[in-house]
Amino acid sequence: MASDVKRRIKIPKTASLDEVITVKTLITHRMESGHRIDGQGETVPRSILNRFVAQFEDHTVIDVQMEPSISSNPYFKFEVRIPHSGTFRFAWYDDDGQVYTETATIDVV
């Protein structure tokens, strides 16, 4: 169970038609691997974000299946071609069933 999850998106506000832009995403999450041993000698159970999806309008830009070997506070930087103005939707899926979302818009000028 993850509380107080913060999302950060870095994306340009504008782009020219069909420009390839860079998107950076960050989310705070412990990404408990399931291999850590706590102070009492108990293995802390796995609790990670297992999937990250970035969509632009109707298109899936990138869909990441995450495993425990992804670092805490998962960071992804990726490139997108912008065919027109529109809205990005980002979603992170937690092992515990929660889905964290964020949006961002971009204008083609």
Add this chain to the structure above:
Amino acid sequence: MTLTRRRMMAIGTHAIAFAGLVGARAHAVVFDEAVQGFTQGGVPRAENPVLTMTLPDVAEDGHFVPLDIHAPGAAVVAVFADDNPDADVARFAFGPLSPTGSVSTRMRLARSQNVVAIAKMPDGSLYKAEAFVNVIVGGCGS
């Protein structure tokens, strides 16, 4: 035979070394299975014009090792670590608006080991890139 302290220490050291060997072999099996799960028997080409993976030669902190993938035209890129408790690191599926197949992230490495990336193209062909990362402080378990 009496077990002297010296003899017990010797046995202990060999037991730890053996356990380390068994652990590494177990990870190797898990790694092979993870790769097979993605390649489904296909053989990835090592000499390839498609897939570039960038990793540091030396990672100071195994909790945050920067990973860069560049695979123009790839449908999916899978990344594996051959001596982590979990061999699978991530799978990146790219849509038509991501033709450069570029992604950067950070991964955990428990100890120095090989990291392998395999790109699967839309026609099913496979390309492989591999790098050995020296890890100074391991990022195991967290």
